[in-house]
Amino acid sequence: MDPIKVMVNGLPGNMSTKAAEHILQESSLKLIPYALTGPEIEATEAKIGADAVKLIKPDERQQMMESIKQTEGMVICVDYTHPSVVNDNATFYCENGLPFVMGTTGGDRTRLAETVLGSDTAAVIAPNMGKQIVAFQAMMEYAAETFPDVFKGYGLEIKESHQQGKADTSGTAKAMIGYFNLLGVPFAKDQIEMERDPGVQQSEWGVPEAYLKGHGWHTYSLRSQDGTVFFQFTHNVNDRDIYARGTIDAIHYLAKKIDEGAKGHVFTMIDVLKGA
């Protein structure tokens, strides 16, 4: 089978670079040597392994894309760009009939979905590409819906550690609170214990030095009122490889769906996980 051609947009950003590097290692995928980039980027190309990828500015993207489509045929786009251009990029992909995997967060998410639904193409839209994290969240959602109040009377502690630059509370932790509330445990966002001090992260949490600048560690602890029962769930992610791997699965899934004729359809990571 011919490899699936993939255009990774958002280079030379960190996440798009990581995704491109992983794609380069997959024999079933082919990284095409073009990428959309922002107007503020001065570089004209990005190095991915030994490959040079030409960076395309917004004002030249329509013309370039027409030529790329002529040369390459069907291309799947991967978007790790910026919240401010999520909607504009989605419109561009849809108008050009390009299936895409949207890994960028933010923007107007309702409009994003509507853009795809009204188009002739399809997309995987996933604010979190970490398959195992998404699966764990789905497990928690299932428990919350199926067994309301099962942890009633339990105390909850949520701790998370992220690189120093991350000012806001973890989005994953915030989503998890909703599930715990349904499971019978009152808890508010400001009760999450955030750690941003690299010294403490290394000495007390055990975050490896190499990942002090890029990690997301979460621990949820539940204790019964009488102290005899203790549950703890932990998910610690270093670097961005988990998201790159999820992106690759999303590409394969989307290619299959396009092959089966999907049009005007939004898929989620839950769909990718189910593989259906």
Place this chain on the structure above:
Amino acid sequence: MDPIKVMVNGLPGNMSTKAAEHILQESSLKLIPYALTGPEIEATEAKIGADAVKLIKPDERQQMMESIKQTEGMVICVDYTHPSVVNDNATFYCENGLPFVMGTTGGDRTRLAETVLGSDTAAVIAPNMGKQIVAFQAMMEYAAETFPDVFKGYGLEIKESHQQGKADTSGTAKAMIGYFNLLGVPFAKDQIEMERDPGVQQSEWGVPEAYLKGHGWHTYSLRSQDGTVFFQFTHNVNDRDIYARGTIDAIHYLAKKIDEGAKGHVFTMIDVLKGA
């Protein structure tokens, strides 16, 4: 509303005593002062708090039960007896139209269910009365069925600690292996790391001294091949209170179902959890 009358069978055993103590503290339940016991028990009564409970031997149980039914009316039985009498007791409850909560493990489980299905009464049959543990197992089962292979490529470590007297591997840990296998992680029962040494339990695991003689601690750790992602699930249970609390919920659930006319029906802890 009148309290639900409950007969706890298996006194003076540890688990039945714990259940009876919890029932005594519930204003919505009334512990009746009679309990079935084994032929080898020499005591004629058991003390539950300030209450004396008369112990009934197998040879006198039919006669006593008829008199109890006359005095007390509807009684729900709780069975924490012995694997060797699970089926005989179930037959006895069914023949006497007594709804029951079967917390005793072992026996012929198929025949146990059939006995209830062919009767005019109903039962909650639960090899594990720990509601939160059952909920966690259900979450894992859901994930295994919904997201097969999502942890493919991950390494798994299972550690469990139980009181020194427990010779076999944890049943919960063994059940969990099946889910992890479906999630894409090969793992065999003999890879479970069992800890039975009280010294190690106290110094390395941190099991409180008071619970060295009665605890069930379990930790499941998943690590991605490249080491960047780490998941860990822990459930630590000290003493038997979680099972007593689950028993109380099962009694309330069964009383409600009997009230609604349930006959010849087997309920599980999942039903109790769903509360439907």
